[in-house]
Amino acid sequence: MAGPPIRIQDTLTGGLRELEPRREGRVGIYVCGPTVYGRIHVGNARPYVMFALFKRFLEHEGYDVTLVENVTDINDKIYAAARERGVASGVLAQEMAALYRADTDRLGLERPDSEPLASETLAEIVALIEALIDSGHAYESGGDVYFSVRSFAGYGKLSNRRLEDLAPQDQGEEPDEGKARKRDPLDFALWKAHKPDEDTSWESPWGPGRPGWHIECSAMSEKVLGLDFEIHGGGSDLVFPHHENEIAQTEAARGLPLARIWMHNGMIRFGEEKMAKSVGNVATLADALDRHGRDALVAFFLGGHYRQPLAYSEERMEEAAQALRRLTEFDRLLARAGDLAAGDSGPGTEALREEFLAALRDDFNTPKALAALFKLVAEGNRRLGAGEPLPGAAAVFAELLQVLGLETLRDRVEEIDEEALRLLGEREDARRSRDFDRADAVRAELLSRGWVVRDTPEGPVLVPAE
Numbered sequence: 311m312a313g314p315p316i317r318i319q320d321t322l323t324g325g326l327r328e329l330e331p332r333r334e335g336r337v338g339i340y341v342c343g344p345t346v347y348g349r350i351h352v353g354n355a356r357p358y359v360m361f362a363l364f365k366r367f368l369e370h371e372g373y374d375v376t377l378v379e380n381v382t383d384i385n386d387k388i389y390a391a392a393r394e395r396g397v398a399s400g401v402l403a404q405e406m407a408a409l410y411r412a413d414t415d416r417l418g419l420e421r422p423d424s425e426p427l428a429s430e431t432l433a434e435i436v437a438l439i440e441a442l443i444d445s446g447h448a449y450e451s452g453g454d455v456y457f458s459v460r461s462f463a464g465y466g467k468l469s470n471r472r473l474e475d476l477a478p479q480d481q482g483e484e485p486d487e488g489k490a491r492k493r494d495p496l497d498f499a500l501w502k503a504h505k506p507d508e509d510t511s512w513e514s515p516w517g518p519g520r521p522g523w524h525i526e527c528s529a530m531s532e533k534v535l536g537l538d539f540e541i542h543g544g545g546s547d548l549v550f551p552h553h554e555n556e557i558a559q560t561e562a563a564r565g566l567p568l569a570r571i572w573m574h575n576g577m578i579r580f581g582e583e584k585m586a587k588s589v590g591n592v593a594t595l596a597d598a599l600d601r602h603g604r605d606a607l608v609a610f611f612l613g614g615h616y617r618q619p620l621a622y623s624e625e626r627m628e629e630a631a632q633a634l635r636r637l638t639e640f641d642r643l644l645a646r647a648g649d650l651a652a653g654d655s656g657p658g659t660e661a662l663r664e665e666f667l668a669a670l671r672d673d674f675n676t677p678k679a680l681a682a683l684f685k686l687v688a689e690g691n692r693r694l695g696a697g698e699p700l701p702g703a704a705a706v707f708a709e710l711l712q713v714l715g716l717e718t719l720r721d722r723v724e725e726i727d728e729e730a731l732r733l734l735g736e737r738e739d740a741r742r743s744r745d746f747d748r749a750d751a752v753r754a755e756l757l758s759r760g761w762v763v764r765d766t767p768e769g770p771v772l773v774p775a776e
């Protein structure tokens with residue numbers, strides 16, 4: 311059974327909407343994934359992390375969630391990048407898709423439930439285009455097929471654009487691309503006839519060619535989740551034309567909404583600009599993981615509300631690392647506090663737990679949830695540090711860390727228990743028997759494992775070596 315209502319800012323209606331599943335307790339989410347023509351950067355990783363964590367939260371609330379993130383492996387950008395590198399486009403797409411999976415695996419957030427490829431959805435794409443032609447919303451022209459924008463009355467409703475304000479290049483195509491074959495300059499391509507400089511093509515009723523980008527997502531989302539599913543997500547840069555066109559295609563062909571809620575994440579900035587390959591100011595996800603580790607990267611994303619732009623910088627990453635150190639220290643305090651922090655939650659911990667969950671139920675406000683978590687840390691430091699009980703602190707802390715994808719902090723503390731804590735005890739024994747050479751040797755061994763011994767009034771503790 312699902313819990314209290316969950317509200318999400320919906321780009322389509324422009325307001326908060328309550329999550330109302332088609333089937334009680336089940337939520338389908340489709341997120342536009344990467345176009346695989348290069349390594350993904352920190353900006354591309356934001357929707358991956360954010361929707362993985364949103365799924366975790368929904369599961370915590372009792373929902374059964376299916377998260378779908380496609381991989382666009384047929385696209386203009388892939389042909390261009392492959393030509394530049396002198397490799398076959400299919401080879402490049404496969405190589406980059408494998409690297410995308412390897413890079414995102416390192417985030418330790420589990421894979422989406424389904425990761426459909428455009429190249430494996432051709433039959434559904436062709437069938438959807440045929441349905442659009444049959445219903446008069448699309449037409450074939452010289453081996454291309456175009457969507458007739460003016461045939462769909464709702465066009466522009468997602469991005470609040472009026473047809474009279476649109477220019478052909480707004481469709482993300484070259485100004486003269488298909489110009490001669492379009493009936494109306496605002497129309498966009500569903501199918502593109504094979505061009506001599508493209509090294510792949512697929513058979514269709516309109517001759518060999520390949521699908522346009524927008525129709526791929528309409529077909530893949532319907533194939534896996536059906537129609538009128540709960541949440542369609544992606545970066546705010548996809549609202550127009552990509553998502554506007556997805557809506558037009560699916561609604562025109564099927565007469566049903568594509569999705570109920572349109573949930574968009576803000577862009578990652580590098581200085582003043584959006585992080586984008588086209589701008590050339592990218593930090594790859596792999597580099598960021600090498601430099602900062604997955605915990606700091608997850609904490610960095612949690613520190614900003616998903617809809618707001620977020621600046622990636624060394625300062626912000628250091629802030630994230632500091633927040634993690636406070637959480638790790640607190641987990642060690644909980645371990646030392648033992649019974650004082652054990653048991654079911656009492657009024658103090660339960661109120662903070664509720665505050666945390668209420669923040670996430672209100673448009674997945676992770677900064678507000680983090681603030682509630684740090685209130686628990688402050689209260690715990692005060693009470694447990696003074697030797698007073700805070701019932702349930704250990705269990706609630708572990709539960710909330712898991713929702714945020716930071717339970718790995720606790721694994722690290724448990725690792726200390728097994729290996730380093732034994733050494734720490736050995737050092738204490740050596741000191742007590744005044745065998746200082748042995749004590750120093752153990753300290754050196756701990757350092758080689760990445761731990762520094764810090765002597766505190768409560769006894770020696772281990773802190774990560776800097």
Ligand SMILES: [Zn+2]
Pocket residue numbers: 341342343527552
């Ligand atoms: Zn898409």
